[in-house]
Amino acid sequence: MEGDFNPLETIEADVVIVGGGPAGCTCALYTARADLKTVILDKNPSVGALAITHQIANYPGVSSEMSGDALLTLMREQAVEYGTDYRRAQVFGIDVNGDWKTVYTPEGTFKARALVLASGAMGRPASFKGEADFLGRGVSYCATCDGAFYRDREVAVVGINKEAIEEAQVLTKFASKVHWITTNDPKQDDLHAMSLIDQTNVKHWSKTRLMEIQGTDAGVTGVTLKSRMKDAEEKLSVDGVFVYMSGSKPITDFIGDQVGLKEDGGVVVDDFMATTSEGVWAIGDIRNTPFKQAVVAASDGCIAAMSIDRFLNSRKAIRVDWVHN
Numbered sequence: 001m002e003g004d005f006n007p008l009e010t011i012e013a014d015v016v017i018v019g020g021g022p023a024g025c026t027c028a029l030y031t032a033r034a035d036l037k038t039v040i041l042d043k044n045p046s047v048g049a050l051a052i053t054h055q056i057a058n059y060p061g062v063s064s065e066m067s068g069d070a071l072l073t074l075m076r077e078q079a080v081e082y083g084t085d086y087r088r089a090q091v092f093g094i095d096v097n098g099d100w101k102t103v104y105t106p107e108g109t110f111k112a113r114a115l116v117l118a119s120g121a122m123g124r125p126a127s128f129k130g131e132a133d134f135l136g137r138g139v140s141y142c143a144t145c146d147g148a149f150y151r152d153r154e155v156a157v158v159g160i161n162k163e164a165i166e167e168a169q170v171l172t173k174f175a176s177k178v179h180w181i182t183t184n185d186p187k188q189d190d191l192h193a194m195s196l197i198d199q200t201n202v203k204h205w206s207k208t209r210l211m212e213i214q215g216t217d218a219g220v221t222g223v224t225l226k227s228r229m230k231d232a233e234e235k236l237s238v239d240g241v242f243v244y245m246s247g248s249k250p251i252t253d254f255i256g257d258q259v260g261l262k263e264d265g266g267v268v269v270d271d272f273m274a275t276t277s278e279g280v281w282a283i284g285d286i287r288n289t290p291f292k293q294a295v296v297a298a299s300d301g302c303i304a305a306m307s308i309d310r311f312l313n314s315r316k317a318i319r320v321d322w323v324h325n
Ligand SMILES: Cc1cc2nc3c(=O)[nH]c(=O)nc-3n(C[C@H](O)[C@H](O)[C@H](O)COP(=O)(O)OP(=O)(O)OC[C@H]3O[C@@H](n4cnc5c(N)ncnc54)[C@H](O)[C@@H]3O)c2cc1C
Pocket: 018, 019, 020, 021, 022, 023, 024, 041, 042, 043, 044, 045, 046, 047, 048, 049, 050, 051, 052, 053, 054, 055, 056, 057, 058, 059, 089, 090, 091, 092, 118, 119, 120, 121, 122, 251, 254, 283, 284, 285, 286, 292, 293, 294, 295, 297
């Protein structure tokens, strides 16, 4: 069930899970089944690693023809059947101090006795010149979070994946002009891309590469672009740059230094998937494990859920989730 809610309201739950991939959905399936009020927050169910997997031939018990998206839909539906409250929202911050953990999204604030980090590893290191320098000062990865800052201003959106197209659509509601920069052309039968290009305040820069993001101490002032059809680079004045490129790096930008991270960027956990901060667990690719597989992520979710059940109920032994007939 994707709930409607008032952004000014604070929603309380036993367990809040950030990320609805195989790790998050499996964890929710177990915690919801253990009668714990469980909320999953996911920024976009079609951009995680499993969602973009064309065919998942090695997940035990499912057809080798099945797509990752179809398997993820099954997992999500099962978690929801057991009572999980699944919501689409991008988490931009957390506060892990105290017994109640707080999770911030543009759609509202959530409080939980147990927080699970399951946002995967589909982040990428900043790679455009100027991107890291102006992050948070005009460079953003979340139009839903930051779009309203750019009312009546010009912005650039870089990338051609589904997330880029959806986020550019969000920005058309605020910005006076959205410059959509793609190195290739979108396919003619991509209806979402075509509908974006049709918007009156969108300019599509086709076959064009972002070379550099420029700015001052006050933030971004423009970008340098290079079209494949022109010899010279061009400068464009914009106040914001939204970057949506694929890559692999644990998504921990919303965590800050509130839980321990390894040198490789993965979250540190113990055998129960508990992080260095009490009441916070981390599962799946966000741990940057050497073997990133859907079945491993699901297994992490199960371990964390049973550990959470024990933590919240102060049980001595882990409850076994099966019965003899
Ligand atoms: C191209 C490709 C092919 C693969 N093929 C296989 C395969 O054949 N077999 C196999 O077993 N594994 C495969 N994998 C690996 C497998 O998909 C991953 O190991 C698994 O999906 C990890 O699960 P996860 O739940 O940790 O993360 P993900 O599946 O990445 O899910 C993370 C979720 O978190 C959400 N999220 C991220 N940031 C936020 C935020 N700030 N707020 C809210 N939500 C957020 C995302 O929207 C996403 O839905 C493949 C991976 C890739 C990239």
